[in-house]
Amino acid sequence: RGDRSILVIVMKENKLRWRPHGGDIEKPEDDSQGKSNPRTQQLSLYKRVERLGVNVVRNARALTLRHYGIAALVVVVIFTMYQNDIVIGRRGVLTKAFINVSRLVAQSRFYLHFWTYVSPGAAATWLKAKQYYETQRPLFEEAARNFELHPYWAKTEINTIDAGWYEMITLRGKAMEKMLREEQRDDFRIEKDKCQMYKFFTENKFRTAKILGYWDDYEEFTDDLFTGKAIPANASWPTFFKCCHLTQGSSESTIMLKSQDWVDNNKGYLTKFIKEKWEYRADDWERPWAKYMNPLTDSLVPGIMLQGPYGTSYDEMNMKPSVIELKVETFWGRAYLASCNFGRDTIILRDGSIEVFPTWWQNKVNAHSESTYNTWIRTEGHLEKVWHLAETAAKIMGIDQVRIDIFIKKGDPDAIAINENSISSGMGYRAHFEFMPKIWAQGHVEKWYKTYEGKSKDLPVYKQNFPEKSCPNAHLITTPPPYV
Known part of the structure; x- marks a missing residue:
């Protein structure tokens, strides 16, 4: 250890450097005249990158099962937060904040005027x-x-x-x-309240697309839907299920019932969906006025309605009906x-x-x-x-x-x-x-x-x-x- 210290001192005094992979001690080229050597600079950059790679490999080899366990735990926590909309995810705090700010900016005079200069x-x-x-x-x-x-x-x-x-x-x-x-x-x-809206x-x-009915009990509606009572045999398809107490797009409460066969083949999914949306209360989290609008929708009595289709037209831009x-x-x-x-x-x-x-x-x-x-x-x-x-x-x-x-x-x-x-x-x-x-x-x-x-x-x-x-x-x- 003493010899190594002496070697280091000698190297510093003589401005020497140690080659990463061993070999002889090399002395830098003399640049006393202020002229830089491009080849020397290129080699210097190369050696820095090489040294970084060596350090990364050395540190990776030093990792233990404990380190891998912590990394796996972090990944699981982030994934769980995303899936459950905790902080991140589609409705996480950070996501909501970002969407709200971006919406406010997009309709601001500053944003609109800025692009006119660009x-x-x-x-x-x-x-x-x-x-x-x-x-x-x-x-x-x-x-x-x-x-x-x-x-x-x-x-x-x-x-x-x-x-x-x-x-x-x-x-x-x-x-x-x-x-x-x-x-x-x-x-x-x-x-x-969509039910009240359509009644008005x-x-x-x-004229509206045909209203097939209103329900104030989700279990009764579910039974009527699966027994064929809710949608008459001569009704046009698709039919649209709507929750009257959920008007915000973020609630994702409207679903298209494609056909009677589709309804029959998706009873499990529909039963779960109808119950979840019946119990869900609107949260206008995408908008800055949620503070005032949410108490309004919280006061609503849940309701369900079914509505028939409206005819299609050929959309020339998207090239489809x-x-x-x-x-x-x-x-x-x-x-x-x-x-x-x-x-x-x-x-x-x-x-x-x-x-x-x-x-x-x-x-x-x-x-x-x-x-x-x-x-x-x-x-x-x-x-x-x-x-x-x-x-x-x-x-x-x-x-x-x-x-x-x-x-x-x-x-x-x-x-x-x-x-x-x-x-x-x-x-x-x-x-x-x-x-x-x-x-x-x-x-x-x-x-x-x-x-x-x-x-x-x-x-x-x-x-x-x-x-x-x-x-x-x-x-x-x-x-x-x-x-x-």
Whole structure:
């Protein structure tokens, strides 16, 4: 050991280094003149890499069963956390936080404006959205000044016209949660309770895909489903199972029953699925307004419904038959735009423009192209009927903002039918995110609207009835369209 110490000292004094694999002691080449030798540098890098490899092998050989056991335990813990949504996984704390932040960022002005400096296409899309807003805003103010707002929606406290889309929905949720807690008002069932939603539509004579029935006991429903009582022998397939108390997409509560044979062959799976969804309570964890919306859905009584199919149309973009659905955003009883279910966040404006984002880059930066697909939506006259239907439903509800989801069928504009609605829409509106909430908020801040004072003003929104002329804005629905 003493000899080795002496050797080390000698080596340091003479600036020598030991070769990793033994051999003679070598002395570095003289670089006193300040000239570096490329070959020496290359060898030096090579030896560093070689030394690293030797150390890795040496450390690996030093591992014991204890180390491997700890590594295996860590893998098992991470896998378990992922499978059970603990911290990580589809609904883990970190996943929820990431999704919430990403959604907030995607609709923020900062995000939308940032890409306009990066991409000319994004700048053009933003400018188009701004110009569209500027042409539409006076029309919405005019509509709002003739609009009767149900007192329930007038309770939303909004103090600025610059509130963002998610902020507006959160303020609405806060008002609804307060009214439930203090006044036991459950008008939110117009959307949060699918059974009540569809009863409102059918009582007001709106066409929907055929409703086969409602159930308030999951065991009775399960028995009816397996004995053939729930679905008539002459019913069309597929049929759709829906949980009335679960409206959020994250609940994954809708299932397509493909055929009677499929039902018969999947009784075990269906029995488990129906029971789990009956006991499940909605958690709108994907959205920042969950704090206020979750208490609303927690108050709902579970329910089940079955609904028949709607006809398909050929989707030219995806080159397959599909049910085409337009989700129409309305403000003050007037339609602003529709989001369509072909492509990613496809947007249709009142002027017939169909904005699509077909490439990865366009999708990333919000740079649209004008769609050359499915233009029959415009040319066959579907849009006029879509806007009218959405506006009629919104007027009866006396609601400041609502999304009305509508099915259409190629070649038959009169086959139009309502699917669902949403009072907390999480759709992607791209550059329009900045401008839509301005129209919603300004109507409240400047009090464009009239408060409904009719005979049904104290009734919940879902009890408003146009056929009995017991609803807001009945005076605005002078000519009932063919689907009413």
